[in-house]
Amino acid sequence: MTTGSYTSTDHLVGSSPVFQALLRSVRIVAATEVAVLLLGESGTGKELLAREIHRSSPRADQPFISLNCAALPEQLAESELFGHCKGAFSGADRHYDGRIRAAEKGTVFLDEVGELSLPIQAKLLRFLECRECQAVGETRPRTVDVRVIAATNRDLSEMVQLGLFRKDLYYRLNIVPLESPSLKERSGDVPLLMNHYMKQLAEQHNLPLPAVTKAAMACLNRYNWPGNIRELRNVCERLVILRAGQQVDVTNLPLEIQCGAAAMKQSENLANGSLKDMEVQLITDALHRTRGNRTHAARLLGITRDTLNYRLKKHALAEAH
Ligand SMILES: Nc1ncnc2c1ncn2[C@@H]1O[C@H](COP(=O)(O)OP(=O)(O)OP(=O)(O)O)[C@@H](O)[C@H]1O
Numbered sequence: 001m002t003t004g005s006y007t008s009t010d011h012l013v014g015s016s017p018v019f020q021a022l023l024r025s026v027r028i029v030a031a032t033e034v035a036v037l038l039l040g041e042s043g044t045g046k047e048l049l050a051r052e053i054h055r056s057s058p059r060a061d062q063p064f065i066s067l068n069c070a071a072l073p074e075q076l077a078e079s080e081l082f083g084h085c086k087g088a089f090s091g092a093d094r095h096y097d098g099r100i101r102a103a104e105k106g107t108v109f110l111d112e113v114g115e116l117s118l119p120i121q122a123k124l125l126r127f128l129e130c131r132e133c134q135a136v137g138e139t140r141p142r143t144v145d146v147r148v149i150a151a152t153n154r155d156l157s158e159m160v161q162l163g164l165f166r167k168d169l170y171y172r173l174n175i176v177p178l179e180s181p182s183l184k185e186r187s188g189d190v191p192l193l194m195n196h197y198m199k200q201l202a203e204q205h206n207l208p209l210p211a212v213t214k215a216a217m218a219c220l221n222r223y224n225w226p227g228n229i230r231e232l233r234n235v236c237e238r239l240v241i242l243r244a245g246q247q248v249d250v251t252n253l254p255l256e257i258q259c260g261a262a263a264m265k266q267s268e269n270l271a272n273g274s275l276k277d278m279e280v281q282l283i284t285d286a287l288h289r290t291r292g293n294r295t296h297a298a299r300l301l302g303i304t305r306d307t308l309n310y311r312l313k314k315h316a317l318a319e320a321h
């Protein structure tokens with residue numbers, strides 16, 4: 001049970017200072033055996049980072065086993081992690097090694113570790129403390145040599161407070177926490193990632209590459225990407241398919257990106273500019289949308305035509321419109 005389909009060609013793209021700093025930490029922890037806890041919003045690349053840690057570690061030639069804890073039904077979790085003996089329970093018709101033993105000499109990646117039930121957390125703690133793994137139905141535990149990397153987008157310390165996550169396990173896993181930044185914090189990485197994925201996906205679909213205009217790229221840059229890199233990749237795939245070999249301008253972008261970027265621009269104006277700037281912006285937008293029709297623009301703004309004329313004169317906009 002893996003958490004996604006990754007290939008050996010998947011690699012980490014990004015040159016923003018915050019991302020480069022993260023990569024430096026990744027290289028440092030990769031050389032050690034320490035437990036790593038990857039934190040960060042959904043779609044920020046936690047699984048890719050876990051793979052990168054493994055790939056840069058002395059265990060690189062050994063297995064990397066990824067397990068999505070959220071997808072484990074409670075009654076199967078123990079046997080999936082630690083294995084079971086033949087006949088240990090009804091349905092256990094043959095011996096199963098479990099995911100931890102399958103990672104012998106390599107790395108096990110426990111994704112969404114916050115979703116494990118409290119009894120399984122206790123068993124995982126025991127494994128982390130003495131590296132012993134006891135399969136369901138086995139009389140004696142066996143030692144395994146496996147490195148553990150865990151990830152979560154939940155606030156584990158809050159879960160500890162609420163009694164939903166064991167404090168001792170939290171400390172065991174949280175030796176080196178690494179935070180994967182959201183895409184909006186990674187300034188400058190959007191164009192890099194767009195180019196990377198557009199090229200990769202155009203090749204994959206055997207389609208000619210679309211050309212993103214400067215204005216569209218500026219819009220993509222301003223958008224706040226709540227789904228992070230996963231969302232960006234999906235947008236690239238859509239554009240590669242729908243705009244193959246053509247230009248991608250602002251109007252070809254998904255609506256939520258056009259609107260999201262416009263809203264961001266407005267709130268930037270609000271944060272940076274004066275009330276006067278805002279007013280000028282609103283009036284200009286309204287006139288633009290009504291193709292210069294002052295009566296319609298005034299209605300759009302919720303003011304009278306006289307007030308609009310007065311404002312236009314006041315801000316010296318009258319000549320332009
Ligand atoms: N730095 C990066 N460069 C290129 N692609 C990336 C990068 N980080 C993530 N991706 C891609 O983004 C997608 C989401 O990444 P990943 O599954 O690792 O995120 P996640 O943090 O584990 O998300 P979730 O919390 O939802 O499981 C994948 O397709 C991955 O290949």
Ligand SMILES: [Mg+2]
Pocket residue numbers: 003046047111
């Ligand atoms: Mg993941």
